Amino acid sequence: MRAVSIIGVGCTRFGERWDSSLRDLVVETGIAAIEDAGVTGEAIDALYVGNMSGGRFVEQEHIGALIADYAGLSRLHIPSTRVEAACASGGLALREAFLAVASGYADIVIAAGVEKMTDVSSGVAADALAAAADREWECFFGATFPALYAMIARLHMRRYGTTREQLAQVAVKNHHHGHMNPIAQYHTEIKVEDVVSSPLVADPLRVLDCSPITDGAAAVVLAPSDIASRYCDTPIRILASAQASDSLALHDRRDITTLDATVYAAKKAFAQARLTPEDIDVAEVHDCFTIGEILAIEDLGFFPKGEGGAATEEGRTAIGGDVAVNTSGGLKACGHPVGATGIKQAYEIVLQLRGEAGRRQVDDAEIGLTHNVGGSGGTALVHILSR
Amino acid sequence: MEEHRFRGTGTVITYTTIYSATEDFERLTPYNLAIIQLDEGPKLTGQVVCAPENMKIGMRVRPVFRILGKEGERGIIYYGTKFAPADDAP
Known part of the structure; x- marks a missing residue:
């Protein structure tokens, strides 16, 4: 190779x-x-x-x-x-x-x-996106994408004490990052109160928990x-490229609050690159819903399982924190043209590693990671890039 | 391969109430969707017919035969299984 x-x-x-x-x-x-x-x-x-x-x-x-x-x-x-x-x-x-x-x-x-x-x-778009789930065993019974992630969120909250406000902090941070990104879909900053009072899509997820069309x-x-x-x-340099699969339907997973495809892809990628999660300065992760980013930062190994919500609330994933997550604004604020997202993540990390990210530049960024998920976790890809 | 008939009773592992749906299900909103663990072990996804405020993790459910969808006024009707609360289910 x-x-x-x-x-x-x-x-x-x-x-x-x-x-x-x-x-x-x-x-x-x-x-x-x-x-x-x-x-x-x-x-x-x-x-x-x-x-x-x-x-x-x-x-x-x-x-x-x-x-x-x-x-x-x-x-x-x-x-x-x-x-x-x-x-x-x-x-x-x-x-x-x-x-x-x-x-x-x-x-x-x-x-x-x-x-x-x-x-x-939006109804046709929702149905097209729902095709990423299991048509016969999920969509046929009325599942939507927000609904699948909402069921993950509800169990994560029950099991680990993740709060409604912690989920909202993901959107608040990503809108803050996105408002500094000229290509982002949204340049508006939002507050926790805006997220928790926005209309329900699939309880507990609300409009401002969801990435846009x-x-x-x-x-x-x-x-x-x-x-x-x-x-x-x-x-x-592309130091690592790893891919993993899992069951298409959420209900068939080993653990509903862990994306094992992410866990396996991350393990392979870190082994290839001979690095650990602590080495990553900047990461673009798959926040199709706010709970998605909390799962990602746990399953990639940045934080222990169940502590992603608290880490977000403490600012550890913002620019200037332990690891800057979704400096582009993520899927939430930069936008999520589904086929383009995985490449946009690499685009953002390349800008960061070249030192060309403008107002959202992470100081001395040397190693970056991209994390792209298909469906509710049937596919995950992790790439590690280096200056 | 041997055919196996499940009893259909089970426990809600997690759930949501859907307020914004795909076109085929928009007329049902708000409706509850849950991941249910059948008593024999396997898990599946299905609707639970009850008021959203009565949904709980760990609640017992039993199967009910319902219309799941229709292809317009004169098209095919899809039937299948939904679930209903069953506090008395063993």
């Missing part, structure tokens, strides 16, 4: 992008990433794109060929592959691109992610580390 580095990154503004189609978003981000890397189309060996549900959201499948075409690469006949793992599609695209370069099969590879979600009504795309360019400095002054 060869060492792999990220030599260029791009990300669109996230939000309700009614001015742009799915293909427009990919072109916008692809051009930004290629220009950042300083590569030409002829140098690109392969493309991987994460996309959860182009078919449901914009009635467009065959996204691989589409993005190669609209990136102006169709005449070069570069292999272009769409990968899907629900909300972890972006993280999986990054891993597939990493494997292509690490194996020696390809040199310059682009990993992209895109989702265009606001062209359908978002349009957006992101892309990163990968190269073998030994030639990365030809393209880029500050290549960012």
